[in-house]
Amino acid sequence: MLSRREMRLVPRGDGAGVMFLWKGRFKADTDQRVRDFTQSLDLDWCLAEDDIRGSLAHAKMLCEVGIITREDLVLIERGLNEILEEVRSGQFVPDPGLEDVHMNVEARLTAKVGPSGAKLHSGRSRNDQVATAVRLYLRRRLKDLKLSLGGLLKNLLELSRRHEDVIVPGYTHLQQAQPISLGHYWMSHFWAFLRDGERLDFALRSLRLCPLGAGALAGSTLPLDRFMTARELGFEGPTENSLDTVAQRDVLLDVHYFCLSCALHWSRLCEDLIIYASREFGWMDLPDQFCTGSSMMPQKKNPDVLELSRGKASGVLGRFVDLACMVKGLPLTYNRDLQEDKRGLFENLNVTQSVLSVLSALLEGVQVDPDRGVKAFEDGLALATDVAEYLVMRGVPFREAHEKVGKLVRWCVDNQRSLRTLGIEEISRFIPEAAEDLLPLLDVKASVDRRTTYGGTSREQVRRQREEGERRLSAWLSDSEVPLD
CATH class of the missing domain: 1.10.275.10 (Fumarase/aspartase (N-terminal domain))
Structure with missing residues (x-):
């Protein structure tokens, strides 16, 4: 050497x-x-x-x-x-x-x-040389990320299957809203990450043309065969404009955006799991091997992996913005600023790979306490919308129904009564249109299964979307139009 x-x-x-x-x-x-x-x-x-x-x-x-x-x-x-x-x-x-x-x-x-x-x-410059090497590198890295994301998606499908019959609160404003199937909850994250998969494919397709032969900025006087070079390297063909080839960083931004979108989605998932695993919520338990303890407080079980993943999402966003700001005002074509374009890119690829791997493994060990989830509905107020929609089916305008049910809810809160335990006489004081057929509807499982609109939370709909998800995932993983090699 x-x-x-x-x-x-x-x-x-x-x-x-x-x-x-x-x-x-x-x-x-x-x-x-x-x-x-x-x-x-x-x-x-x-x-x-x-x-x-x-x-x-x-x-x-x-x-x-x-x-x-x-x-x-x-x-x-x-x-x-x-x-x-x-x-x-x-x-x-x-x-x-x-x-x-x-x-x-x-x-x-x-x-x-x-x-x-x-x-x-x-016949070449380091400008087109590095652009080509980066595209070859990204094809390999995105292939690995596709496999990792596919593993996470498979785990979310399995969680949906496992927890289809588990009923938990759904939230808006972090306040109890309506009961949902936990299987439906997991599918909500599945669809978000599958869209990230489509963004990954878009990034891969944006790598399909070969920069080699664009030179420093204007091509070459030598009789280069750019089509031959592109074929040799597995590209569809050469890039169309030599100035554009060495100046723009769109393909890098596409990769960044895949990482960013994925990070936004994993951060929200992590936030949910941190909250649901707290003692105040308590219907989800994280695997011990993905948590840590406290150096002072023996009782602690801290969701450090989830918190770190949530924190790393901020860096992914920052590095995306870093490149966008770098290129926004650069004159054509190459400027040495662009040497720094790879620093944030490689870091985002590494972070995304590590988070997808550890988060997928963590999800495999998540446990749920169905009784604790149902216990959250003791006051029955999450069924208020069911009562309002019951009245709509009896011809009551929704705004009028909303007001009547709201007054009933206020009375239950003031008198510390559960909506689920009221008799028809008590309900009729506020809602004269109510009849005995309302009482069977004041059940969380019945509430979930009656939400049969397409994409709703009923177990029937959860099974349907899971089947569709399995089909879409299989098609995405086997997409032959995406250049992986």
């Missing part, structure tokens, strides 16, 4: 160090502080394999169009494949003095194969 000094002074064939591609324009060497400040290896070394893959395709194309010889291609391919193994094994330690992953790979290649390696950069 080359020493640090050897890597910095690899010959290009003209006596200049490969580090200073721009040396001919300047009278003085770059200040070491500037080199340290502008290096990007902490960001882009993870792109090494993808950079090499792009270089292999570029070399093959250069040979095909006659810019390099067959002998050059053989040497370049051999050298790049050896470097790929060095990267994978950890033998290749990059030199920060060479600024970025691209320069490190090129310097290593030239050291291995001589002048042939110095021909590889013909």
Whole structure:
């Protein structure tokens, strides 16, 4: 392996160090502080394999169009494949003095194969080179995220099946609103995350065109075959406009938005579970292995995983805004600000991957106390809407029905009576239209199962939407139109 000094002074064939591609324009060497400040290896070394893959395709194309010889291609391919193994094994330690992953790979290649390696950069800039490597990298990362999100979705379907018959309060304004099937609750999160899956697919499709050959901004005078390069790398074709290719970061924002939308959804789910597992609610219990204790209070069982996931969602949002603010006022085309575009992107991918994995595992161990859930309905007030709709079916205008039931609720609160225990005589004092057939409706299970509108909380509807969810999930996981490789 080359020493640090050897890597910095690899010959290009003209006596200049490969580090200073721009040396001919300047009278003085770059200040070491500037080199340290502008290096990007902490960001882009993870792109090494993808950079090499792009270089292999570029070399093959250069040979095909006659810019390099067959002998050059053989040497370049051999050298790049050896470097790929060095990267994978950890033998290749990059030199920060060479600024970025691209320069490190090129310097290593030239050291291995001589002048042939110095021909590889013909017809390309680091602008289109990194854009290509990032797209290859994102295709791999999004494929992994799709599998992780799919696992979470499967767990939500299983929870819905397991808890279909469990009745719990549904809330608005964090106040009891109406009884719902817990299976219906889990499906609400399923549909939200499945929409995130569609956003992930959109992000994948936005990666379908190849930037390589766009050059620094204007293409090249060399007879490059961009269609060949795109095919070699598994893209549908080349990007349409060289200026747009190197200037815009739409595809990164698409990936960010998938991560952000997912984070907003997991944060709300975490908030719910934290509340429902508190002693004040108490009808949900989190698995011990995903909670922590207190260093001082022996009784504590803290939902740290959920709280950290909720907290990490803020960072995902911040990094999305960071890139949006960065690109909003940049003149075309490339500006060095864009070197920082990957910092937040990679972090958001890592956070999303970790949260999806840990949250999916946590959900597998969630336990529910059905009796505690039903006990929350002791005052019966969550059935007030059922009474109002009963009156509507008897021809009472809804606003009038709402007022009458509201007065009955007020009386129950003042007299500490449960709506569920009232006789028809007591109810009739406020609602003369009420009859004996109202009393069987004052039951939480009956209330849930009577909500049979499409998408409602009845167990029949929960089963229907779960079947549809299973079908949609299967189709999403097997979507052949999305480029995963």
